[in-house]
Amino acid sequence: MKPASFEYVTARTVEEAVRALADSEGEGKCLAGGQSLVPLMNFRLARPPLLVDLGQVDELRQLRHDDDGSLVVGALVTHREVAGSPLIAERVPLLAEAAREVGHAAIRNRGTIGGSFAHADPVAELPCVGLTLDAEIVAAGPHRRRTIAAADFFQGPFTTALAADEVLVEIRFPASGAERSGWAFCELARRRGDLAVVGVAAQLERRGQRLSARIGLAGVAGRPVRAVAAEAGLSGATPDAASFRAAGEAVAASLAPPSDIHGSAALRRRVASVLTERALERAARRLEAA
Numbered sequence: 001m002k003p004a005s006f007e008y009v010t011a012r013t014v015e016e017a018v019r020a021l022a023d024s025e026g027e028g029k030c031l032a033g034g035q036s037l038v039p040l041m042n043f044r045l046a047r048p049p050l051l052v053d054l055g056q057v058d059e060l061r062q063l064r065h066d067d068d069g070s071l072v073v074g075a076l077v078t079h080r081e082v083a084g085s086p087l088i089a090e091r092v093p094l095l096a097e098a099a100r101e102v103g104h105a106a107i108r109n110r111g112t113i114g115g116s117f118a119h120a121d122p123v124a125e126l127p128c129v130g131l132t133l134d135a136e137i138v139a140a141g142p143h144r145r146r147t148i149a150a151a152d153f154f155q156g157p158f159t160t161a162l163a164a165d166e167v168l169v170e171i172r173f174p175a176s177g178a179e180r181s182g183w184a185f186c187e188l189a190r191r192r193g194d195l196a197v198v199g200v201a202a203q204l205e206r207r208g209q210r211l212s213a214r215i216g217l218a219g220v221a222g223r224p225v226r227a228v229a230a231e232a233g234l235s236g237a238t239p240d241a242a243s244f245r246a247a248g249e250a251v252a253a254s255l256a257p258p259s260d261i262h263g264s265a266a267l268r269r270r271v272a273s274v275l276t277e278r279a280l281e282r283a284a285r286r287l288e289a290a
């Protein structure tokens with residue numbers, strides 16, 4: 001199928017993009033990598049009358065760290081760049097590992113982190129990592145820029161806190177402050193490159209003698225979620241096989257996942273539990289080696 005007809009404008013600045021969206025009275029859509037939006041348009045599941053192409057907006061390609069140690073990733077940074085960036089590997093290796101799981105090489109070459117966050121697929125890897133690491137999303141609207149915590153940004157399936165006339169500018173990953181950390185992203189997909197059925201992001205952090213854990217889950221609810229009970233159970237615990245198994249069991253007990261053609265609720269609960277244990281084991285090995 002081909003898309004319904006639409007107007008097309010190229011923005012050169014964030015402000016131009018915001019103005020074009022505002023002029024379309026909330027009907028226009030940003031075009032980033034096009035890897036989600038264009039298929040939706042081709043199937044006529046989306047019929048935006050206006051596309052605002054962000055491809056020429058240099059500000060959205062930034063990748064830097066700020067003085068406070070946070071990593072700033074511009075909306076147009078591609079999955080491939082996230083996966084291969086030495087800066088991201090050093091500062092937020094969990095994000096790089098998750099990006100390697102996104103789709104196929106062709107998708108990673110064009111798809112962007114901003115597009116992934118704005119699209120908010122409940123099984124997407126990068127939003128799950130954003131929630132796990134307490135990322136902040138910077139959005140530009142007609143009157144101001146605002147910062148939205150990841151916990152408030154993802155509101156439901158394909159639904160975010162972005163207003164129709166806002167552009168996602170960048171995502172900030174705060175410095176963890178941990179002396180040492182270990183991380184892992186594990187997922188189950190039916191075939192390599194398919195969207196995940198369930199994904200798990202885990203990060204173990206050590207401050208002095210104290211251990212803390214961050215665990216995020218994709219594919220078990222309408223949006224990414226934190227495994228709060230499992231995190232609490234690991235706080236101050238000895239990082240060993242028994243505590244990781246208990247964390248997996250706590251995850252299974254806390255979930256009420258959806259059933260769909262990709263997997264039943266029971267399968268998702270079981271897979272989330274197993275992948276949590278597995279991700280924590282891999283994160284612990286990296287913590288040991290750090």
Ligand SMILES: Cc1cc2nc3c(=O)[nH]c(=O)nc-3n(C[C@H](O)[C@H](O)[C@H](O)COP(=O)(O)OP(=O)(O)OC[C@H]3O[C@@H](n4cnc5c(N)ncnc54)[C@H](O)[C@@H]3O)c2cc1C
Nearest residue numbers: 030032033034035036037103111112114115116118124168
């Ligand atoms: C075969 C296939 C496999 C895939 N596998 C995976 C996978 O395993 N994991 C995964 O996460 N994704 C997967 N995807 C989706 C892919 O990763 C997309 O790249 C991503 O979801 C959207 O990024 P994009 O840059 O292509 O955004 P686009 O398709 O251009 O846009 C997506 C949505 O976000 C909005 N948007 C984009 N950028 C901005 C911005 N800066 N500000 C405001 N709104 C914005 C658009 O208006 C649109 O609504 C797959 C896609 C395909 C076709």
